Amino acid sequence: MMVLKTRVVLAVAFAAAGLSATACATVQPWQRGLLADSCMVFDSNNTAAYMTHWQESREGSMGGFGVQGGGCGCK
Amino acid sequence: MGAAAYNWAQNQLDFSFHAFQDSRGVTVLSPDANFAKDFTDRTAVKVRFGVDAISAASDSCARCHPDGANNGRVVSSLNVTRKYGDTKLTLGGEFSRENFYSATTALASIARDLNKSNTTVAGGFAYSFNQPQLHPDQITESQHSIDAYGSVTQSWTRKTVTQFGYEINQINGYQTSPFLRTSVNGVMTVGNSPDARTRHALSARLRQALPGDTFLDADYRWYHDTWAVDSNTLSLGLSHHFGASVVGGGAYRRYTQTAAYFYEPYYTGTPEYYTGDFRLFPFDSNSVTGRLELTPKGGLMGMPAGTGLTLQYERYKSTTGFEAGIFTGGVRIPLK
Numbered sequence: 001m002m003v004l005k006t007r008v009v010l011a012v013a014f015a016a017a018g019l020s021a022t023a024c025a026t027v028q029p030w031q032r033g034l035l036a037d038s039c040m041v042f043d044s045n046n047t048a049a050y051m052t053h054w055q056e057s058r059e060g061s062m063g064g065f066g067v068q069g070g071g072c073g074c075k
Numbered sequence: 076m077g078a079a080a081y082n083w084a085q086n087q088l089d090f091s092f093h094a095f096q097d098s099r100g101v102t103v104l105s106p107d108a109n110f111a112k113d114f115t116d117r118t119a120v121k122v123r124f125g126v127d128a129i130s131a132a133s134d135s136c137a138r139c140h141p142d143g144a145n146n147g148r149v150v151s152s153l154n155v156t157r158k159y160g161d162t163k164l165t166l167g168g169e170f171s172r173e174n175f176y177s178a179t180t181a182l183a184s185i186a187r188d189l190n191k192s193n194t195t196v197a198g199g200f201a202y203s204f205n206q207p208q209l210h211p212d213q214i215t216e217s218q219h220s221i222d223a224y225g226s227v228t229q230s231w232t233r234k235t236v237t238q239f240g241y242e243i244n245q246i247n248g249y250q251t252s253p254f255l256r257t258s259v260n261g262v263m264t265v266g267n268s269p270d271a272r273t274r275h276a277l278s279a280r281l282r283q284a285l286p287g288d289t290f291l292d293a294d295y296r297w298y299h300d301t302w303a304v305d306s307n308t309l310s311l312g313l314s315h316h317f318g319a320s321v322v323g324g325g326a327y328r329r330y331t332q333t334a335a336y337f338y339e340p341y342y343t344g345t346p347e348y349y350t351g352d353f354r355l356f357p358f359d360s361n362s363v364t365g366r367l368e369l370t371p372k373g374g375l376m377g378m379p380a381g382t383g384l385t386l387q388y389e390r391y392k393s394t395t396g397f398e399a400g401i402f403t404g405g406v407r408i409p410l411k
Contacts, residue, residue: 027231031233035230045407047403061332
């Protein structure tokens, strides 16, 4: 059990170190063309908000941040 | 729960129309309007108004209304964002009202760009006061929900961006569905759920540009709560630019969930908690989505250049036998 815990801690530490080191690499403003594409932007359309809204009426783990519906009729 | 900052859009007006139909015969038609505008170089406002018009033939309604019943939900929200250098502060409120339920939410979020805008750290807090009304009784219950999230968005290369998030949600008060019943000693009875629930969600999201104007999106979400509901959600999608004006894409979503600790198919004796809420049952679901976005160079139907049309269809199926189809059509009009 102790060995497993140590391995988990080491794995997390290595992952954190790797992420931190890579985070120092920067993409320059003139290199951000693809990153600005709507396909690369998180939550870039309102359709996703509607999908989350109806999923929260069907799935126990959905919903949370923001206003919620009650659900007579669709539940 | 989506552990992500609100995306503050450029000046634009969005009109969407959603049509939902499921295997029980429930139809929901939902027009939706969003308006976002920078009023000064430091202040932006986003306003939303939406309606759900529900033709209610679900099991919970059909029990007392065999000929069907109708319901409607109106939701509106206002968010104001103020920029302070690389930091954005957003304050807002949302209000939702429907038959037998109302919800009022206040929210605040902050986002800061670091590392030449390659890193964005965001956090938010929301408080909701919800009031379900027991039906057909006239008793109004209350529920308090407190939610906080944090996320880190990182551009790793000119083709790769990720987002990691954590969200915690504490709900206190009445949390039983007043519409769904279960068998207790052979008698169909409205459930009785605990009045406290703490929910945790971790999310990891990737957007990767691939060769040939193609883009990969991959999202994973892990969830756990104190009612012992655990879930895993994985979605994978591909999008492709077909020339300058057309984007097409498809996505697959897989969802699995365990049952709440007090869930039973039926109850005997004198259980403390019992539920007929299908959202607390164990089940899996799969869904597939197809999407098409058109942004004609010269504008669309006389509207300004940059106006875009979105068409989307989703097919959802769960192991409880529930199936649904959701169609969305939307128009995005850029504003000066």
